Amino acid sequence: xxxxxxxxxxxxxxxxxxxxxxxxxxxxxxxxxxxxxxxxxxxxxxxxxxxxxxxxxxxxxxxxxxxxxxxxxxxxxxxxxxxxxxxxxxxxxxxxxxxxxxxxxxxxxxxxxxxxxxxxxxxxxxxxxxxxxxxxxxxxxxxxxxxxxxxxxxxxxxxxxxxxxxxxxxxxxxxxxxxxxxxxxxxxxxxxxxxxxxxxxxxxxxxxxxxxxxxxxxxxxxxxxxxxxxxxxxxxxxxxxxxxxxxxxxxxxxxxxxxxxxxxxxxxxxxxxxxxxxxxxxxxxxxxxxxxxxxxxxxxxxxxxxxxxxxxxxxxxxxxxxxxxxxxxxxxxxxxxxxxxxxxxxxxxxxxxxxxxxxxxxxxxxxxxxxxxxxxxxxxxxxxxxxxxxxxxxxxxxxxxxxxxxxxxxxxxxxxxxxxxxxxxxxxxxxxxxxxxxxxxxxxxxxxxxx
Numbered sequence: 407x408x409x410x411x412x413x414x415x416x417x418x419x420x421x422x423x424x425x426x427x428x429x430x431x432x433x434x435x436x437x438x439x440x441x442x443x444x445x446x447x448x449x450x451x452x453x454x455x456x457x458x459x460x461x462x463x464x465x466x467x468x469x470x471x472x473x474x475x476x477x478x479x480x481x482x483x484x485x486x487x488x489x490x491x492x493x494x495x496x497x498x499x500x501x502x503x504x505x506x507x508x509x510x511x512x513x514x515x516x517x518x519x520x521x522x523x524x525x526x527x528x529x530x531x532x533x534x535x536x537x538x539x540x541x542x543x544x545x546x547x548x549x550x551x552x553x554x555x556x557x558x559x560x561x562x563x564x565x566x567x568x569x570x571x572x573x574x575x576x577x578x579x580x581x582x583x584x585x586x587x588x589x590x591x592x593x594x595x596x597x598x599x600x601x602x603x604x605x606x607x608x609x610x611x612x613x614x615x616x617x618x619x620x621x622x623x624x625x626x627x628x629x630x631x632x633x634x635x636x637x638x639x640x641x642x643x644x645x646x647x648x649x650x651x652x653x654x655x656x657x658x659x660x661x662x663x664x665x666x667x668x669x670x671x672x673x674x675x676x677x678x679x680x681x682x683x684x685x686x687x688x689x690x691x692x693x694x695x696x697x698x699x700x701x702x703x704x705x706x707x708x709x710x711x712x713x714x715x716x717x718x719x720x721x722x723x724x725x726x727x728x729x730x731x732x733x734x735x736x737x738x739x740x741x742x743x744x745x746x747x748x749x750x751x752x753x754x755x756x757x758x759x760x761x762x763x764x765x766x767x768x769x770x771x772x773x774x775x776x777x778x779x780x781x782x783x784x785x786x787x788x789x790x791x792x793x794x795x796x797x798x799x800x801x802x803x804x805x806x807x808x809x810x811x812x813x814x815x816x817x818x819x820x821x822x823x824x825x826x827x828x829x830x831x832x833x834x835x836x837x838x839x840x841x842x843x844x845x846x847x848x849x850x851x852x853x854x855x856x857x
Contacts (some may be wrong), residue, residue, distance in 0.1 A: 423474040436480030441472040533583035561675040570629035592724040608632035610717040631685025638668030662698040735767035736829040771832040777801030789815035
């Protein structure tokens, strides 16, 4: 990308940092950067305080050679005794497969052996329940904020920030549970629920922002803008959003004014960060100039607005809109990729979002090398081609009496080797994937490795 993401905050964090070999990292240090892309690590963020031994082990196991720390926010490096130079770092070992004992997934497997699958299943269900509570509370808060603005009340900035903080906290504590729940609710959501749409767009925007290593301040402003991005729609005739089929040019012209209407609604409602204002104004602009309301092109479209615009587009694909059913996860990913090729969005941003969704996203119907069929439950940030799945039919196409939970990255002994051959169209195959996607049936065994 040719433009800086969000201003000087991220540069300041890095300029104050100290780069050290991964062997010298220890508990209490605050990480602000790694020497490889987020997509090549099992971490959902590259800014965090090292508080767990598991994080130390995972840093050293996934091929990272150097880590940048901020001594002002955590512990500094311990200097070698006697004035001697520190020993040179050992070459990093990149685990090639879960068979490697250094692989991060082994921590989860060892824990599973100690606690049992049922214990992990219950733990994951509890995490999904917490995520559901956070999402429901966020939706209720946004409904109250929008209703207040509609009656002329000032913007409730503290409540808006509280929503962003609660979502970020849940993403930090258990990102896979939050992702799983959000994608499930997207698949079930009707297009009339503007408040749920606003929350889900904010969640995914924060995920992409974290993938870029944005500071807490930048993430907060990005989340606020994402929550308010469609505020202008509340000031338009609601029958515009209930229409099924092709809209008239007059209707489209009116709809394309909602970014300006949203900004106007906030003009006297109190202070709002510039990033959030840019998101509201520009989230429908496109890099190729095909967007609205101003037809901005290239770097004139701010990066925060690009993030929210891309996520908004994905959300429209993943949920029911205008009477049409949601696209399958695989179809949505393919369409996102095409948008990047057509330069409507920055290709790197598209890749970030696709990586968050997974090569085989949650809810995908897949055929395995054994001939069995399965539904994907959760992406695996370490082994992206080997997600957690639920087997639904045997090699002859007969339904299993009780669908079986399988972690492709950690096969059980005496089970056949399984790999995903291809993604199937659930509508053609007449498979209702939603019946297999409720949290109570989600694979929990590997949750410990992603926490």
